[in-house]
Amino acid sequence: MDHPLLFLNREEAAVLDALVEEILPGEEGSPGATEAGVVEYIDRSLAGFLRDLQPIYRAGLAALRELSGDLTFADLDAEARHELVAGLAENPDLAGRFFRIVREHTIQGFFGDPAYGGNRDLAGWKLVGFPGAQWGYSAEQMRPGVDAREIPLLTLKDLYARIGGAR
C-alpha cells in the first residue's frame, strides 16, 4: 500500500484495488485504475464527503467475499475475477448494487483532479485527451482541427501556483 488508509483496512483496499482494475484495466503504456490511485480516492472520500456510504461499502465487500468462494476477490485468478465481474454488471442484488457504486467512484477517482487522491500522473486525462484545469482557451484553440492532445495538461495545483498564495 503506497498511501495511508483513512477508512478501509488493508484487505478491503486490496480487494478494491483488484475490483477497480477490472472496471478500468491497465494495459501496456496505459495505466488502469489501480495505478491511477483510484482506491486512494475512494478511501479518502469514504472518510469524508462520502461517509454516508461507509455501511454500503462494508456490506458490499462482504457480499463480494461470499461470491469469491474460499479466496478473497484479490486472490482469484484473472479469469475468475473477470467472470465474476461480468455477472455483477447486471446483477440486481447487493453485490451488483455495490459494483455499480464502485464503478461510479472508479470513474470519479480516475477522472477527477489529482488533488482528490486519484488520477495519478493524470492517467485519466491523458487517456481521453482532456487538458484538465485550464484558466481558458484562446480563439485559435477554439478553431476546428486543433489537436487536443498537444495542449499541456494543468491541474488545480498548477492554477493555484499561477495565481499565487501558499497552497
Added chain:
Amino acid sequence: MTERFDAIVVGMGSSGGIIAEQLTAAGLRVLGLDKGPDYTQEDFLVKQDELRYYQRGAIVAGVDVDPVTWRAGEGETARVLPWSAGELGSDEPLYGLPSIGTGGGTLHWGCAAYRFREADFRMRSAIAERFGKEALPEGTLADWPISYADLEPYYEKVEREQGISGRAADNPFGPPREHDYPMPPVTQAPGDVPFVEATRRLGLHPFRQPLAINSVEYRDRPACVNCGFCHGYPCHVKAKSTTQVTSVPAAKATGNLDLRPLSRVLRVHRTGDRSRVTGVTYVDGAGVAHEVRSDLVVLAAYALENVRLLLVSGINRDGQVGQNFMTHNFGWFTSVLPEPTNPFLGTFNASSAVDDYTSELVPDNDLGVLWGSPIISVTGDLQPIEAYHLMDPSVPKWGLSLKHWLRDNYLHLHRMYSQTTNFPHPRHYCDLDPNVTDRWGQPALRITHDWAPHDANSVTLMGRYKEKIAREMGAKSSWMDEPRPPYHLSTHDVGVHRMGEDPATSVTDVYGEVHECRGLYAIGGGQFVSYGGYNPNQTIQALAYLTAEHLLEQA
C-alpha cells in the same frame, strides 16, 4: 427592538438581485436575505474542478440540506429526489435545485438568454386556432395576462443591463425586437461547425444562441476566456452575467442594501386579519432566529422555495399555491462525430440552435404534438465524468470496452437537446411533504408529477429531427434519452404560483403581488402561466424589472 425596513427581499438571485438594485437606487432601505453565502470573486478564482462543482454540486442547494421529495402520482409515498439522492446520487446541477447565495440560480446557469415568442404568451389560443378547440390539452392551460409586446421593453432592459451576447439577424424566426443584442456572439466552439453546416444543408436556419456571457468587455467585466467549466460552475473572470456581479454589487454601492447571507427565512408574517404582510422570521448562520418587519416583502427565491414559504406560512386561501407545476424534459441526444469536437472547449452554449420546430412552428405530425421546441447544439463544457454519464448505453460499462470507448470517443462527442412543453394539469403540483422535514424542522416540498403522453411524444418527435441532423453531420453513432426520463426537476421548474387576474385560478397578479395578502410579492418562474421550449431566466428577469417599476410607482 424589531428591525424595520422599507422592503425585505428573500433571495438575492436572478430576480431578487434586480429588485434589490432597483429599490435601493430609488432610496429605499432594503433588507436582502439569502440562505447561501455572499460570494466574492476570491471564492471562485480556481473553480476548474468537476468533482467539486458538477458531481458534488458545491454551489447548488443539495437535497441533504434542502430536501425535496417526488412521487409520480397520488397514493404513492414521495421520496427525496431518487435520481439525485442516495448511493449513486449526485447533486448534478441539471436535475435538482439551482445554486444559492448571491447570484442564486444565475451562478450555476448555462446562460441561455432567450426571450419567449409572441405565441408563447397565448399558447391556449394559438393551439385552439390551429388545431381546433377539441385539440386543447386537458387541464389548466391558459393564455398569459400579458403579451409579448407588454414585456418587450423589459426584455430589452435585461439584455442591456445584465449584458447579453448574440446576433438577432441570424434567426429569421426570432420575435420582433427594437434593438440587436449589445454584444456579438461568444466564440463558437469547433463542435458547433458540423451542426451549423448540417442544419443549413437540411434547409433549417441555425443561429448563434443568445447568451448572458460577455463576448467582449462589457460594463467593466471582461470577455469569456472559454475555460469550459461553465454550466454548473461559477465564473472565475466575471464574464458570466450573474446578479452576483451585476445587480447585487450595484445595490450594495447605494449604501441602502443590508445584505444578510446564510439567512434562511422560515415564515412570512401577516396582520391579524391576514390581509397584509408585516415581515418575516429568518434563522441566521449561527442558528439564531430573528423577526424583521416591513410592509413590503418580495419572495424572490426559487419557484419551488417560494411555494414552500407560502405554504408553511399558511398562505393558500384559494388552493392555488403549488398548482400548475411545469418543468422541462431535455431529450438529450448524443452523437460521435467523425471529426474531433474537443468538447471541453468553451461554454455549454458556445453553439447554435434552430427555431424551425419551436412553439407554434411545430410541423404537423402523427404524434399529436401541439407545441414545439428549439433544437440546441451543445458543444463545450463537457468534462470526462459527465461524458461517462452520457455514454452509449449499448457499450458494456466495464473492462477494456469501457476504457477504450472513452479513449476513442470523448474528443468526438456532440450533444443536442430540446426543452419540450409541459401543459399544466391538476395532476402535477407541489405541496408540503407529510413525512420529510429539513434540519430546521420545516416540511420538505413534495412534487407530484409524471411525464404525460404529450411530453413523451414531444421528445420522440424532436428526437426524429435530431436524428436527421445527426445523420447529416455524419455521426458514427448516436443515442438518446428515454422519452420519459427518470428526473422530474430540471432547475427550470415553473408555474407554481401562477399570475393572473382571478384568485380562483392564480396566486399573484401580473406584478407578482399575492392576491390574498397586500404587500406580499412572489416573483420568478413561479408566475409563468404556460411553458414553451426556451430557458426561463430571461423572462424571469424581464418580469422582475416590471415588478420593480410597479413597486416604485406605488412607493
